[in-house]
Amino acid sequence: MWISRAACKKAKSDASALNTFGDELEEPPKVIVAESVFTALRRCTCHLITILVTITIITLNLKGVYLGADLMSPVKSETINLMFLQLAAKAHEIMIVNSLGLIVLHFVRSELLFGDGLPLGLVGSGLSFNNFEYFFKKEFYGSLEYIGNHGSKARRVMFVMVVIVAGLTAALAGPASAVLLVPESQDWAAGGTRLYLNGSESDFWPADLSGKLSELRSFCNGNDSTHLGICPAGGFHSLWRHWETVNSTDFRTQDVHSYAKDLSGSNFYWPVSSVSSQVPPLYALGNSKKNDSDATTLIQPHAAAVIILQKLATDWWKALISQRGMSPDQVNDRIISANARSGITVVRCESPQELLHSDNTVNFPSINGRFHFAKSLPLAVHSLNNTAVDHLRFQWVHLPAEFGAASIGGVFETPWESNKASGVVVSCTAQAGWVPATVFTDKYNFWTGWYPWNIQYGDRTPAWSATSQAASNGRISLGDDWLSLLTSATTFLDVGSWRPSTIESILLNAGLGSSSNAITADWLDQRSGSQEKVALVEAIICSVIVDGLSRTGSYRAFNTSGAISQWPLANYNLLPDFQKRILRNKLAFEIPAVSPENLTRIESSMQVSGFSFKGSLAAYLAMTVLLTHLLMATVHIIYVIRSSRTSRSWGSVADLIALSHTSQPAFDVLANTSGGIVSRKTFLQMAKIRVRNTPNLPKHAHNAHHEHAELLFESSAFPNHQWSASEHELDELHNKLSRHAATWPLNIAEIPAYAGLDPCVMAASVERLADNEEATDIVRPSQQYG
Secondary structure, X not given: OEOOHXXXXXXXXXXXXXXXXXXXXXXXXXXXOEEOHHHHHHHOHHHHHHXXXXXXXXXXXXXXXXXXXXXXXXXXXXXXXXXXXXXXXXXXHHHHHHHHHXXXXXXXXXXXHHOOOEEHHHHOHHHHOOOHHHHHOHHHHOOHHHHHOOOOHHHHHHHHHHHHHHHHHHHHHHHHHHHHHOOEEEEEEEEEEEEEEEOOHHHHOOOEEOOOOHXXXXXXXXXXXXXXXXXXXXXXXXXXXXXXXOOOOOOOOOOOOOOHHHHHOOOEEEEEOOOOOOOOOEEEEEEOOOOOOOOEEEEEOOHHHHHXXXXXXXXXXXHHHHHHOOOHHHOOOEEEEEEEEEEEEEEEEOOOEEEEOOOOEEEEEEEEOOOEEEEEEEEEOOOOOXXXXXXXXXXXEOOOHHHOOOOEEEEEEOOOOOOOOXXXXXXXXXXXXXXXXXXXXXXXXXXXXXXXXXXOHHHOEOOOOOOOOOOOOOOOEEOHHHHHHHOOEOOOOOOOOOOOEHHHHHHHHOOOOXXXXXXXXXXXXXXXXXHHHHHHXXXXXXXXXXXXXXXXXXHHHEOOOOOHHHOOEOOOOEOOOHHHHHXXXXXXXOOOOOOHHHEEEEEEEEEEEEEEEOOOHHHHHHHHHHHHHHHXXXXXXXXXXXXXXXXXXXXXXXXHHHHHHOOOOXXXXXXXXXXXXXXXXXXXXXXXXXXXXXXXXXXXXXXXOOEEEEEEEOOOOOOOOOOOHHHHHHHHHHHHHHHOHHHOOOOHHHOEOOOOOXXXXXXXXXXXXXXXXXXXXXXXXXXXXO
């Protein structure tokens, strides 16, 4: 079937009619490369907006912004507000990807228009770089061989690096923006300052407590010793009440809160308070005995540091509310901390021993080296009272040098059975010292107690030396004067003529002096819970020693003139601008006018928790991604403005399809590709965009000179390639069509018609193939092309 020229003209007329009604307007000629500074600035608007947003987000995180305990806005829903921020992060990601697309497309156009061209696999990189899968396809890695071909190698390497960096940045932009733009509930630094304690470090953390303590005795006489928090027995009443609530089977878990591990890494702890409230509650925490080879360890913050931190907490909170204009509801957890040494005590008790009336030799655990308990050694305790009594007894025993770094020993005697000529004793060895730690408030119940954290066991003091014979070698030496203040006699219990000491009262209140616990056989038989009873005795002794130790020198935190109940804090003199200084982590107290040797400095810091923007490792990594884009966009803006040349052509798949469809067919280099491409050789075919003058195309009102851009391929991409028979056939066919009379039809009616093929398109396509030798030229700026 043959179609006449008249039919072709009629079809064109129908198309023109559609255009007249505005359904399909004709495409006008376009300027491919614009040369204008104003146009360059306008097309860089996307870069500028994205850069401003990025700078704002990074500044928020570097400077830090506290939002509050709850993430609220006019929309009273934390979930919805977080969703809005996630949407904002997604919008920022889209802006970054769009900006990167402008950069990569600029490089693609530059290589195609003015460079050595690009391999087929990289022609679409400006549209595919943001799909990370693209970099793992043969389309990309199969095209990388072109870097080593002729031309500027540095230019080709730079192009590939730009595509790869842009792809990585586009892939990470979303997570990076979300990390920086979506706040999380976290601790927020809210101030800090230096504090001064009135005394040297040896006054608060001595290595030797074996001497006379006359100054301390002036405050801790009689019943006052168990009521004043500054005295060694200041925590007696609190310990007495605590051990009353437990027994040998449940003392490890009694009153342990669900957040115990969050506080200390231990599930064995409780607060110890004082009757006079001079000293805030101190948490004793540690590990209890689990088997025969274990020992009990307890650590308790130093009372002097806690006293001054408690007062500072109140003043800091007032400053925070006043200076920041915040309400208490805007703050979640409030934490104050300081680095100060805490008291530590380790106690190990031997298995129960049965002693007759005439026996006084008791086996005590020894300490080998710095910390390790070793085998038991016998020691004659001449102060043992072999008189049978119906109540328990306890006494301190000074251990000789062969027992190692032991601070003190102790002997617990159970009540004697009325019909027995023997009793049961439990002997214990204790080692006391100081350990560096960070003292924290109880963040769940603000200011209701202070506990140690970040305990550095390896830096325990006093130091130990294998050759030293000093009384304080590796332990604190405890003397009779301090021990008598620690376990003074009590009178508030109605136990007849017996006046138990503080530690005996605690042991009695824990049920260890009851008739059921006086049965000798039960103490000696491990099957009846003997080991659990020993562990309870061990824990009580350890808690008494560590509590007394933690109060050492704490009276120096006060100005001790006047009535004890009205003692003010020593060296607690606020500067006039205290509130501003403490929130800025500056010195907020007057420096005491005393010798530096008589001062102990404590550095404190404050934190609140809530939603906030602030720097972190994740934030800094995210900033690296955003700064990579910012750098690329900034360099691109400078380059574009300096060259004043920009282009918006071929920025979509449709544009590339139109370009390829109106370009000269490349049957020789793209043979057998109508069903897809699988060969790396095909992806390596070099393509350029050049201007061709095609006078045989139909004239249009907007295209009088017939110049338009085409995507052309070089057949010399593989100069040594041996063509296959099918490729030779296609090339020969192409040459014949170029020279055949049918390519310049004198009579359009002679062109055969195929079903479904527009005759006008067929005519135009055949005419295009004819002009294979027209001159090509590069695209000229500000020139319109069809």
